[in-house]
Amino acid sequence: MDYSNLSLFRPQMEYRRFGKTNKHLSVITLGGMRFKHAHQLPRHEVPHDTLNQASQTVQMALEQGINLIETAYGYTKSETIFGRVLNQELKVKRDRYFLMTKGNPKTAEATRQLVEEQLKTLQTDYFDFYAWHGINTPELLEQACAPGGPVETLLQLKEEGVIGHVGFSTHAPLHVILKAIETDLFDFVNLHYYYFFQRNEPAIALAQQKDMGVFIISPNDKGGRLFSPPPKLQQLTAPLSPLQWNARFCLSNPGVHTLSFGLNEPEHFDPLNGIFPAPSPLSADDLRIKRLLDEQVAEVPYADFNGYAMENDPSGLNIPEILRFRKLWKCYDMKAFGEYRYNMFQEKDHWFPGQFPTEENLQQIDLSRCPEGIPIAKLIRETHEGLYRPK
Template identity: 60%
Template structure:
């Protein structure tokens, strides 16, 4: 069955895999409301409330019918619950709601879901994702018999959760293992023009008829809202955000993209994505050819280092090389610095240590192709992107 169900001038609707729900191709993401990360999570400042209220109104007017949030997004669930139910009294069956959370035991999972139901002022979730299956250990722990995924599936049997999925920032092999469990109805993952490594996972999900949700294409996809002039020139007459969205959505295995949009101009730019033709138009192909050509601006940009995952150095070599390519080939230095800063936070969301000389010395050189000066590439990248004394405020 074709994923395209309905096309309007300003919105596209696609079947979200086996869930059979018809979702807008743009999802309203709820991660970045003003003051959203301030404690306590259930106290909503007036400007947070007003921003959420205006955003929801604009989103519904633009044809968006899917809202996404998570326990880990601070005040997001509480402000959505207040605006949707107390302020606007929106009929619950008129939109689709996704939230996410994680726990390593069934009892903790039940407790968290109960708190989220109260925060969002609803008696069911259309979609609930186990938030952050980012490595094999978390996959094993969450999916074990009697574990937290099993708890979510029991809540599905009770109708409290309609569809269970997972979100991931993990490596490709972990994502495909999770898909192959057959436990999940949908997956939230990273896939953009500037990070295409997860295409095999998208294709694996399509084979399982799973819904495919793309995480943060405008921010984690390259901070496209402030893309360098080199990229803007290449994507013209489209903006980088518009072109990247078309690049993703030309693949019918992809059903919806999460946009953290809050201002009227954001919605106007979003409307420029549509209508999306069923075929990859000549204009879009020409833009891709321009962007693809920039790879030749660096002699070693073709090497992604994926064979060196979990290297004894502790350096996340594939991700460092990706950031190097974006800096070298696309002038995306600011984005590369923004992401490189997150290394050494010692968690599973963006694991790895900085490419200090002491770490480079521990690299397993037997895996490096003879023509690749990997150590020099890592040193060069670290020198360019490293910003000392950074503390991560939120994910």
Template identity: 45%
Template sequence: MRYRRFGKTEMLLSVFSLGAMRYLESAENAHKTILRALEVGINHIETAQGYGKSEEFIGKAMQNGLKARRDRFYLTTKISPTKDADSMRRQIEQSLKRMNVDYIDNFDIHGINLYEHLELVKNPQGCMKAVREAIDQKIIGHVGFSTHAPLEVILDTIETDLFESVNLHYYYFNQRNAPAVQLAHEKDMGVFIISPSDKGGMLYNPSEELTGVSYPFTALYMGDRFLLSDPRVHTLSLGAANPAEIDSHQDAWDHDEPMSELEQAVLDCMNRRYSFLENDLCSQCYKCLPCPEGINIPEVLRLRNLAIGFDMVEFGKYRYKMFENAGHWFPGNKAIRCTDCGDCLPRCPENLDIPRLLRDTHDRLSGQEGKRLWE
């Protein structure tokens, strides 16, 4: 296992962190998953107050012997922004009690996804007042934020200089947030990548095309190496549902050096797959927005890019069904809402027939409705 300095926090984190959203089966399973993570060298457990019984299960593991090993790992929990300091104080106390700990190494404001969330944390008498008090009391070591926001919101949140780290989406198959990674790097912030194996493309269950183009490596390995070869990235979430899933990343966790010639050649081959879209490739410039019908056009067309270029249809269906079902965590209406108004067409530098492509995406990817995992 490799370790990297988590920005200005000075915490030396393993390049994989145990994301605790998925081991919700039982307290016993959670404990075994944590122990396996520690055994392979993972030294960071990351959860959230909103992750079902995750904090409670961590607390039971603490009672059953994990507390004796508390100096071997860092613990992060996340709480959504609140309108007032008292609410945040109560919730911090609740998290400490549930996890059976008296301090949190790293604390994140969970889900700064909208400008109204950013305004809550910028209020000097709001939730951040309670967070600063907790830092002064040594209850919290460091403070960061997690986000599923549009790039502009992420950049503006980083620019507040209120935070030491950021949890965000950034993958080979979705590089929209590259400017945020760079700005965080310039400010010496820790950079934590959310769900690279799942939201990054369901790389644990790749299509035959993605498997083939990744050879002689796996799609999962290439996704990990794309990130770990970047020194601006410090740790990746490994959201294991059980102990066995920890080892799926073993090939990558000892490799954080620049990409080898062979790895780069595979990446170049992957890049060429987009040629399959010919004149229908969406370059993700985002100039088509805003859409009068609230369709997240670039994200819809990104899923189409992947469905055609890499036959990532199952991943596309998985993400597409979240539209209209996940609120500000995954905003946007389904493509079927397009009214052919043409508002987006003059702004598209590729002159794409966007209404046609939206309908095509809906036909390819529409299916059963979905919700976020812990809902």
């Protein structure tokens, strides 16, 4: 199929200005992480069935009016697949889509080497958007933004025309994200924000103040595995699906510009029809659903305690996230999501830090930051017993 004359502005899709980049992006992005694992072959070898599936996905995305494709070096085969599909399988003209990729090289030299490799892999001579991938800790922020370091090199590549706009992606605590935005080095930020995780709303407000583009990471998977919701959650968001309602919730914030959807099956495109027109602010019907969801929290003891005052606890426990998984389990029957995420805690891992509770580290909790009357150790034990699955 020839895409040389494909119109990007289909009536069912909506577009928003991506901050100071002045690029008008579709509010749904084709995210590439689902193409991360493609059999146990070398990085640049892709099976034919995977290429066929990816070609169909890209074709459908373009037909739906999606104009941003997002991937990363860390997504293993994803860059290879998009490079092949866009340039060899479908032969889509380069000016018909925007391309975003990411990487986290640690030095100036490594940055240039990695970007050169990614250009070859994606079969392009420029990136519209490049994000330093994973500013997740104060130490990584300092390393990435050091004079003569990787972000400075990315900005030099911007001056050379190799990169259109430089941003960062993050899984960091809020205070780190705010500090990164305040450097004024970046044109956009990729972060987490959903109905079931609203902690980063102040970061979106600051980014909006600085006219930065805001890209929402994984609203359907990390946002609650909303492609496979429990019956209770489906009932609460009816007549919309939880996935549709969450997308509308995110887009009701005018500081949010695009949501990454991991689309790789034809049926993944079906929910798009229930998202538009995206309300800003929420419509009366959307607010009715929000009230129903909000009301569930009052039904469960201690579910309204978010534990944010107990971030970076000396126990090594990720208390806010543990409490969030308990809340979603108890209030919305989202136990499968809780099991999925809870068991990803990894000691000393900056992507999703947190230890599992033991009697020893439970004794190390800083109770001075916990309101009186909150049985924090009991809540953590309850969550662990309900969600932990030995590997």
